[in-house]
Amino acid sequence: MRIVFFVALWLCSVGVKAQSWIQSSDKELILDNGLVHRVISFEDNKIASTELSLHGDTTNFLIDTSKEFSFLLNGEMIDGQSGWAVKDIVKFEMPQQGQAVAVALKSTFQEDLFLKVNYVLYPELPIIRKWVEIKNTSLNDLQVDALQIEDLQTILNFECTFTLHNYARMKNIGRFVGNWDDPVCVVHDIELRKGMALGNEAIGVLKRTAYHTEGNTNDVQIGLTTDKEDFPFRKYVAAEENFVSPKTFIALYNNRADGFEVVNEEVNRFVTLHMNPRIVQLKDKPTFVYNTWYPFRTFVSDTLVQSVADAAAKCGLQELIIDDGWQVNYRGETSEKDWGGNYGDWLVDEHKFKGGLKPTFDYIKEKNMKPGLWISIASATGDAQVFQQHPEWFVVDKDGNYGNLHFEDKDGTGDFYSASFGTDWYDYIKGKIVGLVKEHGLEYAKLDLAVVTSPYINNDENSGSYAKDHPLYKDQKASYYVMYERLLQLFDELHEEAPELFIDCTFETAGKFHMMDYAIAQHAEGNWLSNFEDPQPFGALRVRQMAWWRSPAVPAASLVIGNLPMDDPNFELGLKSLIGTLPIVLGDPRLLSEDKAKQMKTWSDWMKNMQEKYDYMSFRKDLPGFYEPREGAWDGWQRINFAKQSGGLVGVFRQGALESERQVFVTDLKADQQYVVRQAPTGKKILKATGKSLMERGFRVKIDESHGGEIFEIQQL
Known part of the structure; x- marks a missing residue:
């Protein structure tokens, strides 16, 4: 028997001729799209790749059998x-x-x-x-x-x-x-x-x-x-x-x-x-987000949030996330602990939020912002009704006790437990989140704390679950994949029931410090990646370092890098640095002067306008000739729309470098088209040049401050 079929390349907008990419027989499968070439052999009841090379280089294979x-x-x-x-070879189309x-x-x-x-x-x-x-x-x-x-x-x-x-x-x-x-x-x-x-x-x-x-x-x-x-x-x-x-x-x-x-x-x-990834698919991407964690920690209330919302709206913030402290457990009076208390039942603390969260959320929406909440997605404290009624939903440690995956309880007196996604906890927490969406109007969920393992524990034995009676796994090793798989499944089902919900899966939920990967990016819009509270210019440097390290390997707009405070006297440098990722800010916006608030509003309007023009949040590349951000050097990034080559943003930073000027080159422009370089956020014209000139000759940037930055728009005429 000889099986032969062809997959035709559709005619794409650039006018590439249709061609066969895949050919097969009973002896081999050939994959070749005109750029990459791979041959998989089926002889002697074996399957093996025997050739792998770039198309046209088929005498210099990168592999042996x-x-x-x-x-x-x-x-x-x-x-x-x-x-x-x-038994069969079948073609199919992928999204x-x-x-x-x-x-x-x-x-x-x-x-x-x-x-x-x-x-x-x-x-x-x-x-x-x-x-x-x-x-x-x-x-x-x-x-x-x-x-x-x-x-x-x-x-x-x-x-x-x-x-x-x-x-x-x-x-x-x-x-x-x-x-x-x-x-x-x-x-x-x-x-x-x-x-x-x-x-x-x-x-x-x-x-x-x-x-x-x-x-x-x-x-x-x-x-x-x-x-x-x-x-x-x-x-x-x-x-x-x-x-x-x-x-x-x-x-x-x-x-x-x-x-x-x-x-x-x-x-x-x-x-x-x-x-x-999800953030690229999202049509309405957030470009300026606020979170209450720093400096308010868990001491939040309706009056505090509404006063913060008034100030945040004047600054042009588009989303307001209430972090830890809004919740209380069944029979609990109120949540006053700094963190780690009243987890599990996820009831609204009506001592803090009279009438529930809906009035506060409605107030946030009246200020043209989307409301969000922090939720520990797999944690409960001992006073939670869910833990008391369903202890079988929680992980078991190697000693047979109910376990805490998030931090090490050295003296055994802790009252904090981690739930297992290999149990009916899955349906329980999904119901809680969907309820917050439908009953209160939740639009952003920051889902936090350890699910499989913790970035804070240097003990691999304290991970997963050793339970022998959990329905979806038999042992600790098998628990890892089940827990992660069900976490991603939860994100997908939340998106189905609440299509407008922005899911922020934190690095603590992912399991290791500052970790982001493709699986999370394909199922959640963002990842709260860090907690940097350093003053400028070093806080800004840490943001740019983290963004550089993780992107462009993973999508820059999925990197939610906290906690730069917007009430820092030199916060504008921090904001310019954050524009290279998903800009999220903390601090107390009520402390900003009227002029500072107007300045923030100008930046917010500019970022929103740039996103509408270029969808710059979907893109980021290294800027040619600029490398890892570090003290005593220059660094930079470009967020040019390389799909349309229509332009976008460039960020350039001087971090204590001795020279005050640098030549900046960009990529992904149309060589024969005219572009204008404009300084942000004023729109001041710096120069007009062809794409070829900007890519080959560049433009000069001067920053007088030893620690400063400039953002530019590259606009196709």
């Missing part, structure tokens, strides 16, 4: 060489312009095991996305561990190869095993001037991306954690269950001296235009 995938099945190592019969193919395999060594391997190609990108599905048709559970979705043998020379990791911002030489801070890595061969970006769309602490781990081989693996890592992945695939793995992707490049450019360019374009 490879395992294709690998995992432990009931403790036995399984890979593409283990024995598989091809966001993807053309895909699925290879259905039946095990020749285990009668009831089926596997499906999925590959996707995208227009004008040298990227192949991949995931696997494991189908169990037996009567017994299958235990799957250490799943590597990509398991390739490269021809790269490890002596001349380094790995860019930690959002592709740090360099490693030799053996490398990545962790939760590696949504994308780059393996770069210095001598060959080529390499590949390795994208991992698994969530949280379960990510694993590795290079050169098996003896003297140059293997590349992208998948989930093994027993050698801190938080091992395990999945029990039940009878008749079809387990779908997280996705991965590989982006190829050549003729480059430094591998990071593939992240700034191809990966950035793929994530923005084809992965299409």
Whole structure:
């Protein structure tokens, strides 16, 4: 039998001719979109990638015959060489312009095991996305561990190869095993001037991306954690269950001296235009948000919030988030503890908010702002009715006690507990959040604190749940994936029932300090990434450092970087720095002078106008010639709409550098079109030039202050 089909590339706006991207036979599958070329062989009851290169470079493959995938099945190592019969090859279309193919395999060594391997190609990108599905048709559970979705043998020379990791911002030489801070890595061969970006769309602490781990081989693996890592992945695939793995992707490049450019360019374009994260999909993106946490902490009330709302509205704030302290537990009198009290029942403290939250929310809306709340999504204190009535919904620690995942209770006297998403807590907390939306008008949910593990505990044993009777997992290792998977499922179901709800999943919920990844970006609009309360100019520097470190590997607009106070005398520098991410501000706006409030309102109106013109929040790249923000240097970013090349924003900062002037170059403009560079927020014209001139000759920026910044609009005429 010979199976042959073709996937035609649709005619796109740039006039590319239709062509075949995918061809298959009973012996091989060929993926080639004109940029990337991959051949998967099916001979001798094996599946293996045998060729991987950029199109036109098919004599210099980046790989040798490879395992294709690998995992432990009931403790036995399984890979593409283990024995598989091809049952079907089916094309399908992915959202966001993807053309895909699925290879259905039946095990020749285990009668009831089926596997499906999925590959996707995208227009004008040298990227192949991949995931696997494991189908169990037996009567017994299958235990799957250490799943590597990509398991390739490269021809790269490890002596001349380094790995860019930690959002592709740090360099490693030799053996490398990545962790939760590696949504994308780059393996770069210095001598060959080529390499590949390795994208991992698994969530949280379960990510694993590795290079050169098996003896003297140059293997590349992208998948989930093994027993050698801190938080091992395990999945029990039940009878008749079809387990779908997280996705991965590989982006190829050549003729480059430094591998990071593939992240700034191809990966950035793929994530923005084809992965299409929630914040990019959002039509009405927030550009100026306020949160009460600093300085008010939990001491909030209706009168306080309304007075703050009056001042915030004068500053042009668009959303007002009430942080911890609005809630009380059943039979509780009021919430006066600084934090960590009255969690679980999520009732409105009517001593603080008479008549509930709706009058306060309505007041916020009358001021043309959206109301939001902080909620600890999987926490309860001992006085909560939900904990007293349903202790079985809470995690169990290794000693068999109800557990606290968020902080270490060293003396055993704590009264704080973590709920498990592998129980009916899921429906309970979903009902609470939906109720706040429908009954009170909630529009922004900051969902916080540990769900699987905590950034504050250096003890991996205090993670997940050791419960033996929770319905969706059998042991601690299996609890990790279930808890994370159900968390993302909750976000999706909240969006279905409350389509206008903005979900902010904090780094504490993600599980590690300042962690953001593709899984969170695809299911939640934002991630509260930090708590920086430093005065300017160092607070502004920390914001720019965090934004630089995480983007463009992950979407900049999903990075909610707190807690810069807007009542800082030099806050304008902080705001300019925040414009590179999702600007969220704290502090007490009532302390601003009338002139300062007007200044903030001018910036707010300008940001809103720029968003309407360019959708700049969907984009961010490194500014050519500018690097990591640090004391004694210049740094910068660009938020140019590279999809339309219509212009956007540029931010340039002097952080104590000795020179007061720099030449600034931009990218992603139309070479033959005219553009105007305008200073923000006044709109003052700096110069008029062609796109070619701005990209090749640039424009001069002078900042007299030793610590200062300028924002510019690049406007296509």
